[in-house]
Amino acid sequence: MMSETAARSLRADAERSVRAILEAAEKVLAEEPGASMEQIAAAAGVARTTIHRRFANRQALIEALATSAARQLAQAVDDGRPDTAPPLVAMHRITANVLQVKSAWTFALELPAAPDSEAAALHEDIARRCTAVLQRAQADELIDEAADLDWVRRVYYALLGECLHGNTDDADPDALATRIIDTLLHGAGPRG
16 A cells, blocks of 8 residues: 555646646647647657546646636635735736736636636636625725726726737736726826
């Protein structure tokens, strides 16, 4: 019988292997969406059989990639303390965190989540939590009381997307977050 320490070591190796495969899949598929499992295995530095042992087929790998990225996005939101930090602070932290995750997992986060998947549930929860932070901001009079918060959330998402599609590879996530939140709350009109 395998010792508990040996079992833990095997689990840790398996987790590292899966993480390496998912990171390689993100990089390879972002450059070439039709890349083969063999190309992903080579980029991950593992045998093709290792990928097939972990993922039954390419679709299973893609679904795991989408779920992993959605989990990281949900963690980025959690790390911004959406329920306890002052709304403006939470909005800034969440935005900077989300920008980092989205820039690292562009391919995976652009995948449409299967309707009943864990990734879809995570994205729904993220949207709900985003709206809750916006409600707190509205209560603090940072957002007009008559504003449609679903629309504000969609505009926020659009600002995130535009920021990531711009030439911001070397931009500081905090500076970008400030720009996004400032634009969301104040638009492009004159200050005064």
